[in-house]
Amino acid sequence: MSTVQSPPARPSRGPLTDLLTGGGRSRRVLWLVLGVLVLVSVVRVVSGEQELTSSSTMAAALLLAVPIALAALGGLFSERAGVVNIGLDGMMILGTWGAGWAGYQWGWGAAVVGGVVLGAVGGLLHAIATVTFGVDHVVSGVAINLLAAGIVRFLSELNYIDNPAGGGAAQSPPLASQPPDFSLPVLSSGPDLLGSLEQRHWFLISDLAGVLRGLTSDVGVLTLVAVLLIPVSYLVLWRTAFGLRLRSCGENPAAADSLGVPVYRLKYTAVVISGALAGLGGVSLVFIANIYREGQTGGRGFIGLAALIFGNWRPGGLAAGAGLFGFADALQLRSRTAVVALLLLVAVLLAAVAVYQGVQRKLVQAVLAGAFAAAALVGFLTIERLPAGIVFFTPHLTTLLVLSLASQRLRMPKADGLVYRRGEH
Amino acid sequence: MNRLRRVGLALLGPAMAIVVALIVTAIVIALIGKDPIAALRVMTDLGDTPSQQTQSIVVILNRAVPLFLAGLAVAVAFRMGLFNIGVEGQYRLATILAAAVGAAVTLPAPLHVLLIVVVAVVVAAVWAGIVGVLKVTRGVSEVISSIMLNFVALGIASFLLTGPLRGSAEGQSIVTTKTIPESGWFPGLNGVLTGLGLAEPRSELYGFLLVAIVIGVAVAVLLRRTRFGFDLRATGLSPSAARASGVDARGMVIKTMLLSGGIAGLIGMPELLGDVHEFGTEFTAGLGFLGIAVALLGRNSPLGIAVAALLFAFLDRAALPLQFADIPSSVVTIIQGTIVLAVVIANEIARRLALRSAERAGSSAAAPPPDSGGSGGGGSPPGDGPDGGRRAYTPVPGEQQGAQA
Numbered sequence: 001m002s003t004v005q006s007p008p009a010r011p012s013r014g015p016l017t018d019l020l021t022g023g024g025r026s027r028r029v030l031w032l033v034l035g036v037l038v039l040v041s042v043v044r045v046v047s048g049e050q051e052l053t054s055s056s057t058m059a060a061a062l063l064l065a066v067p068i069a070l071a072a073l074g075g076l077f078s079e080r081a082g083v084v085n086i087g088l089d090g091m092m093i094l095g096t097w098g099a100g101w102a103g104y105q106w107g108w109g110a111a112v113v114g115g116v117v118l119g120a121v122g123g124l125l126h127a128i129a130t131v132t133f134g135v136d137h138v139v140s141g142v143a144i145n146l147l148a149a150g151i152v153r154f155l156s157e158l159n160y161i162d163n164p165a166g167g168g169a170a171q172s173p174p175l176a177s178q179p180p181d182f183s184l185p186v187l188s189s190g191p192d193l194l195g196s197l198e199q200r201h202w203f204l205i206s207d208l209a210g211v212l213r214g215l216t217s218d219v220g221v222l223t224l225v226a227v228l229l230i231p232v233s234y235l236v237l238w239r240t241a242f243g244l245r246l247r248s249c250g251e252n253p254a255a256a257d258s259l260g261v262p263v264y265r266l267k268y269t270a271v272v273i274s275g276a277l278a279g280l281g282g283v284s285l286v287f288i289a290n291i292y293r294e295g296q297t298g299g300r301g302f303i304g305l306a307a308l309i310f311g312n313w314r315p316g317g318l319a320a321g322a323g324l325f326g327f328a329d330a331l332q333l334r335s336r337t338a339v340v341a342l343l344l345l346v347a348v349l350l351a352a353v354a355v356y357q358g359v360q361r362k363l364v365q366a367v368l369a370g371a372f373a374a375a376a377l378v379g380f381l382t383i384e385r386l387p388a389g390i391v392f393f394t395p396h397l398t399t400l401l402v403l404s405l406a407s408q409r410l411r412m413p414k415a416d417g418l419v420y421r422r423g424e425h
Numbered sequence: 426m427n428r429l430r431r432v433g434l435a436l437l438g439p440a441m442a443i444v445v446a447l448i449v450t451a452i453v454i455a456l457i458g459k460d461p462i463a464a465l466r467v468m469t470d471l472g473d474t475p476s477q478q479t480q481s482i483v484v485i486l487n488r489a490v491p492l493f494l495a496g497l498a499v500a501v502a503f504r505m506g507l508f509n510i511g512v513e514g515q516y517r518l519a520t521i522l523a524a525a526v527g528a529a530v531t532l533p534a535p536l537h538v539l540l541i542v543v544v545a546v547v548v549a550a551v552w553a554g555i556v557g558v559l560k561v562t563r564g565v566s567e568v569i570s571s572i573m574l575n576f577v578a579l580g581i582a583s584f585l586l587t588g589p590l591r592g593s594a595e596g597q598s599i600v601t602t603k604t605i606p607e608s609g610w611f612p613g614l615n616g617v618l619t620g621l622g623l624a625e626p627r628s629e630l631y632g633f634l635l636v637a638i639v640i641g642v643a644v645a646v647l648l649r650r651t652r653f654g655f656d657l658r659a660t661g662l663s664p665s666a667a668r669a670s671g672v673d674a675r676g677m678v679i680k681t682m683l684l685s686g687g688i689a690g691l692i693g694m695p696e697l698l699g700d701v702h703e704f705g706t707e708f709t710a711g712l713g714f715l716g717i718a719v720a721l722l723g724r725n726s727p728l729g730i731a732v733a734a735l736l737f738a739f740l741d742r743a744a745l746p747l748q749f750a751d752i753p754s755s756v757v758t759i760i761q762g763t764i765v766l767a768v769v770i771a772n773e774i775a776r777r778l779a780l781r782s783a784e785r786a787g788s789s790a791a792a793p794p795p796d797s798g799g800s801g802g803g804g805s806p807p808g809d810g811p812d813g814g815r816r817a818y819t820p821v822p823g824e825q826q827g828a829q830a
Contacts, residue, residue, distance in 0.1 A: 138510075305572070
């Protein structure tokens, strides 16, 4: 009488299918990464755009992904606690100014502190407006974006005009010291094995070497911090009691309140952390330029928001989104002809979607995807280089496409954006 | 009496906000070692000679007209509970295309102007319509899609300006489209000013001021006196109740976005038709974002928005004199930002006060509910915009789809 049964295992569908689909989530992610890499290296060989996977492009992508990822992480904390944060960009602006001001006087360590503190002040303002006064989250966020731009301009006019160290109404003096950066010994520095492998331009192997070398050479200290913050955020939000309570405020604050969770205090904490992370994102921008400049964020707070949504309000997903947007940004900076090669990539992907939908007998979607694939292919074959204005909005257009194609699969925290008032729901 | 109190409560929010903003600014100015009273005198000083004074008034009015239109565009969507944050992108894209079309054709004067305006309205409406369509068909939150479309629109505009629509010679620092021929210019109103016995100002008062007034009245009538306006406000107050009473919510979203976008298309027109006659890198930017602030301050009613636009324009004019008086002109931006933040907080407090007094009245006698019919004549009832914090329903991407399936 054995009542203990093993969980109903799926019938084996042959060794190949098991290899491809078995092993759960981590295996699938691995296959996905491998698939993308193969696809990109095919595109590189076909189009001859070596910049596509060069280590310098990858390094630039990582560098540019950091501010986006930090802003997105900021959004994650805030929105998981149920507060929509449109003000990320404003908090980032405050962060850049704080970093510039503290950095030119006391070096890079102070810049980090200055940026984080000013960003957190922005977050605190947002928390006061939304949590204590119950102002609509989007309205408060928009107001903070407006206010932040005015405050930094004012502070710059006050501090940097006639400053003997340099600077002016729109920029700070350069930082007093540069942050350190690290390279992986032997592989990426010294003998630089990966570098020599990359120069061979072998199919797949050189691509892998380029990617790895880009990710491991001259990595800035903030980049390390940002990369570490992603798993840390996951652990904090999904594996601690604090995180559970914080997320419960974003899902069902009334229920959380009834169980003794201090909803207001947690929301405050989350939004202040959010501002601090966005401020840190601003610091990373200042480190890239070694100076504070007005308009330095270039709307990256909004791209961070986009990455957050792209990543379905999850740390892993937002990291992928930030990486993608950083990559597009870097590619555009390194070589504008290489961006056109991406069109080939898009064409291949869309063609695959078309075939898949066709097999599923969804003819409309199949035809649509096929048409877009053909258009992308024609674009790749005919366009020499994309104009800067068009390339600039690639991340935003991607987000729109993802949202409109996959919005059913995205799930934001249930009480996100709703004003919670104790005893009033 | 009751109505008087309601109007008073509606005005309480903005009044408190302006006082708070003035105090904050006075503290800021005092902190940098200047005299706040002197700064206030600089800001309110319109000039010594009559000609300078009329010039100042013209500058204020010329700035207020686009701000008013921007606020109106935002407010129409707000009243429905929609956030059109994309006004910025809508008007920039509309203006550059309208400028290009206007420069490409020659028509008799009224037709030429009409064509330019229609092109601008249509372009902006279509651009805003994308947001509406995405919302009702794919369940994409209009906040996110309009932010993203902003960037796309600005990117397209900069591409068009430096590429196919470039009218200025290569290598010039200011890039513009081709100039619109004189038949496409909108006449100014300086004749009216001198007719009133005022001194002739240096700049021309935009004739588009009259169009803006007409639009403002039309929107007020549309919102208050038509079925469409009633449906719109009802949906904004309670989407579920409106749907239950037979309002086509999906159609309303698209119509409202088209209307909001159409008004947004007009924002660039005063400057384009009345002053510069070409779109370029120097064209006034940021009006869409300021429009959000103006709409919030004006409590989403056309009259309120007009007052708010005048206030913001007055503050903007003060930037230059402040600079001459050795006070950072960015003080103006701080005042504006503080006003916005303070006004949304003050509105929320005023709404609670109103709610509490209504509850008290309700408990003493079985009084009618505070918002019976929402037909408040003068000021709008407190908190009937999203700034009142009563927006009960934030669209979740995908949720709408699921609900319909």
